[in-house]
Amino acid sequence: MAKIEDFSVGPLDDGQLKKARENIRRERSAGSDKPLSVAIMGQTGVGKTSLLNSLFGTDLAVGHVRPVTRRPEPVSVAGTSRHMLTFWDMPGIGESDAADETHLAMYLERLIHCDVAIWACHADSPSTAYDEQCLRRLLDTVAIETRRLIMSKLTFVLTKADVLAPPPWIFDMRGDRGTFGPGGALLRRLEEKAAYYESVFLEPRADLLLASTYGTGEFTVSDERLGFDRRGVHYRGYFSQQVCDTYSERYPAHREVFSRLRDNHRVLPCSALFRFNLTRLMTGVVNRLGPSAVFRFRRLLQEVEELAEVPVSTARTYGNLMIWDGERGTKAFDLAEIPL
Template sequence: MQALSQEQIERLKKEAIESFIKAANAPFIVAVIGQTGVGKSSLINALFNTDLKTDPVKPCTMAIEKVVVKGNQGELWFYDLPGIGESESADARYIEDYKQKLFEADVVLWCLHCDSRSVTFDVSALNKILVSFSAEKQAQLMSKITFVLTKADTLSHPAWILAKMDNTWGMFAPSKVTRDILDKKAQYYQETFLFPYRHGIVSRTYNDGNFKIDDPQFSWDTYSIVFQGFMDEPTLSQLKGKYPHYQEVFQRLYQNYQVVPCSSSFRYNLNKLMLVIVNKMGKEAIARFNNFLNDQLDKLPFAKAKEYSNLIVIDPNKNRKLFDLTETRI
């Protein structure tokens, strides 16, 4: 083999450095998919204060919309995909878009309406997307997906709790009964969508220390930690008890599998959802996008929050207002 000239060596070095810089600055991609009307555009607007068009009556997203969000050291690309469920002909086109974005994306948010108990359509759509891939690839693609229960605020009975944080901000939280319903719904969707792929699915998180345990389901390097298989609550509890100094790692891996209930209107659980998104991307994303991780995501102006509690009680016989929650002062 002929030795490389100094010029060739320098050119290869330059190309290697340029390739490394390009990879380090490459955008992370998140695809948002689901049935029409589940609030995909509203969710992106709530997370990043964008202004994607929304409509309470008719579909607005008829083509893939790209939203670019600047992080500390790079870009996060969100793809808002058209909602499936409008017509068979439209769905056939959209399914192909879903396949492509599921393959390209680092993280996929599959949005499901929180106040619906029917999963048949979404299961069918997911099967149509995955059928052309091998079993191993299916599990890899499923590992990218976080299932999100949108519009949690539609579970309005019993009432949600609005905490006044100060004179400006408020924060919504579900009552105990509503929280229990949300937890049960999340578990049901987890069992429906993720459990069938439990043997091949993987959970990934960043490595922030000298992680090392004797367990064949784990693999790791300097940057990331991977758990092979489905980590349920008993497994999580067992690992925390056996390796207590790695409890935070196990909790992050466990959260990868969680179905996240949230509300764009109430800004409920948005920070938790953002944590799951960034965590799935790995250690590099934590540094590049940690400016998105803060409890402000779950807060909204108190004056705005009161608009969601617009109960007015009238006496029709005397034609007078008895009680107006929109006028109360806390």
């Protein structure tokens, strides 16, 4: 290897200073205009396309019998000025070994180049083996630093939470619209599922994990795992609920920062049909993209509360239980016909 001689640089003259400032402005401008991308991946049939359609009002084809997404499908959202955020609907895995070879290669390429990746799992499946196997195959093909890069981008979600019933879902009606939420027993069930998925996908890979969020300039807490710089606040390792609670109790002034760090490693149950937790999902994605993204897509975040709203006329059609009086030959109960 060629030897690099030591050298020193003297004071810059006016021309050099002007050029340096121009270079800095150019680099900042290029970074702020950089297109941002989010990939949605997971097994066939977990509802990746339905999730995108609910988030953005798109009409991507959904396969209720057989998979229809055969190649990455982009959906772009405009921010301020020229800024764009693109969500990539990835083909599902789990159809066949041959298809998985192709699709996992697509996943790896997208995981390396995207800014955030959402790995979707079916909320009603108790099995994590196949998703874990595919994730391990992806990570085993790359060097340790690339593994850390990939894991720092991944957010795990439990889709189709609406299929978990009973116990019942609650529709909070406010005029002609409302929002869905799980009842107490169902909420505990969802929390248990989310904790289990964290224990499978994240806890064993704590050495690969990094939680990051934007800061407000007032954050000064630092220890061997927690640090901060001009780009935000960072935590090396698995930011579990226990870790979040410990820091929040110790530094209550920064609870919001710790909550955003926790969102990096929180498995989020959601439902495209009920529009449940779509607001939290979108907010978490934009927060993970960094402080520039929060500014660039502030309009999107201002409108994100509407993602949870479902028209009453639509919610009435979700009742999947009709009671038939066999003796009289009439319907005894049908939610769609009950006056509200």
